[in-house]
Amino acid sequence: MRVRSGKPRRRQAVATAVAAALVTLAVPGCTAASDGARGSGQASSTGSAATASAPTAPPPSPTPSYALSSAPRTIPAVREHTPARGPGWKPAADARVVVPPGNAAALADEGKLLAGELRMGFAETADPSPGDVELALGAKNSGPPESYTLTVQGNRVRVTGPDEAGVFYGTRTLKQAVKSGGSAPEGTVRDAPAKPQRGLNLDIARKNFTVGWIEDELRRMADLKLNQLGLHFSDDQAFRIQSDTHPEIVSTPHLSKAEVRQINALAARLHITVVPELDSPGHLGAVLRAHPALQLRDVRGRAVKGAVDISNPASAKLIDELLREYLPLFPGAFWHLGADEYQALVYRDPQASFPQLAQAARQEYGPSARIQDLAEGWLNDRADVVRPAGKVPKAWNDGFFTAGVVQAAKDIQVEYWTGKENGARPPLEYLREGRKLVNLNDEYLYYVLGQPNQFTYPTGKRIYEQWTPLVLRGTTPVPARYAAQILGARLAVWSDLAGAQTQAQVAEGIRLPLAALAQKVWDARPPQPAWTEFKALADRLQPPG
Secondary structure, X not given: OHHHHHXXXXXXXXXXXXXXXXXXXXXXXXXXXXXHHHOOOOOOOOHHHHHHHOOOOOOOOOOOOOOEOOOOOOOOOOOEEEEOEOOOEOOOOOOEXXXXXXXXXXXXHHHHXXXXXXXXXXXXXXXXXXXXXXXXXXXXXXXXXXOEEEEEEOOEEEEEEOOHHHXXXXXXXXXXXXXXXOOEOOEEEEEOOOOOEXXXXXXXXXXXXXXXXXXXXXXXXXXXXXXXXXXXXXXXXXXXXXXXXXXXXXXXXXXXXXXXXXXXXXXXXXXXXXXXXXXXXOOOHHHHHHOHHHEEEOOOOOEEEEXXXXXXXXXXXXXXXXXXXXXXXXXXXXXXXXXXXXXXXXXXXXXXXXXXXXXXXXXXXXXOOOHHHHHHHHXXXXXXXXXXXXXXXXXXXXXOOOOOOOOOOOOOEEEEOOOOOOOOOOHHHHHHOOOOEEEOOOOOOEEEOOOOOXXXXXXXXXXXXXXXXXXXXXXXXXXXXXXXXXXXXXXXXEOOOHHHOOHHHHHHHHXXXXXXXXXXXHOOOOOOOOHHHHHHHHHHHOOOO
8 A cells, every 4th residue: 555655756857857857957047936835944845835826926038138239221321330239219109200490490491301201290399209200400610511410229319410410311311221221220320521512513504404313313312411502404406495685595495493493492402512613715606696796607607516616795785684694593613614615626727717706805915815815714704704693613524724824714624524625724824723623524433325426324323333423534543632622523415316215214224323423422431332222222212114
């Protein structure tokens, strides 16, 4: 009987031991609690009874362990990211974009735009909640222009900058980080552009681009942190903006002044400056069709394509009337005066071919003056018209001449595009004079419709891998000591053969070149990702088509 009565007790003890072992393996955190219970001095009559009667403590939640974050994947890439450990941030249904009331007048547009893009609410408050994105202006001069700091910490995002543009660019980084990776990584981004002028130049004279197309490009440019849209609106083929002083020169179709204001308003909200270009004294064929008396003619009476006679005071009067009419229409800081390819100066002997110009040059600037001095004086006179309106004048590099009596004013920015013009001057000559240049190198940055005159469509890969802002002419960079004088770059669309591509084809054709340009003007250092990786990111952020 003792043997039979002993078997159940043994089986019970074994089962209890196995159960205790399984609990220990499954919940290692219970060990400390068991040790505490044993040290309390309480004892049970049997091991099985004690196990059954003791309350089971819930296992503690483990503390999440996060790897150090990586920089957000954006175009252009951020220049500095301090990693941190944490889950990062992603938009939530009840989260908001918030702006302190004191910054509301400056940043409400930026906040509402981001809120709409990320499908969040918007509020003006100094009290952000968990999950919110806060936008705020830092102290003036707290960083370089257009810079920003973006911090992701504790399920919140804070974007600050010394100016509205910087805060706006911080929102572009946040938007792209969410789109490329699903969330913004933990840590702090400190970012600023290498170049102050970054953008697209668009020939709307030879090809009519619709307002909707231009606005779509502005939005795409803004996401790439580009800040300039050049509008070349007059040429031999057409004149594309409504004029009240000279309606006879305007082509159909054209932009109304209301449409120009609409474009400028959107550009301003996206921190893009529209730079208008009324090109003269060449490229004025559309104007000359209505004013043939102003046409330049050579010594044999032959008309010179697109060129006005700059010895005729009526030519200057007409152009200045147009400039003064359009100055209030464009609120930006720059005005492009053109000055390129004045055909009188490509003749073998300009003085003999155009005696009226040679005589006017001598009368105006002295006995040793030549036609190039008259042309340079024309440029300076037009700059005098736009300066009082607060504009910084610009001109193409082949409108600047050397070894003459008249020199172009020092404040006229050189838009360097070619080294192929008659009497070509390499970039170093301009730089040594102390001039400031913007890079529109026709070897890399000219998108010429139809690819005439040996032009080929630029590729994003070539710009990304070979070009830098120092490469102003051809493929050879100027010395790095001149980097500060190179203010930036624009990709230029020229509509020489307007029907060669549709608007949609142009948009797709410039998509990757613009992305590559944006990277190289934001950060002058060699980019780290290979082109294939960069292209894949560009396709994700701005899909083809």
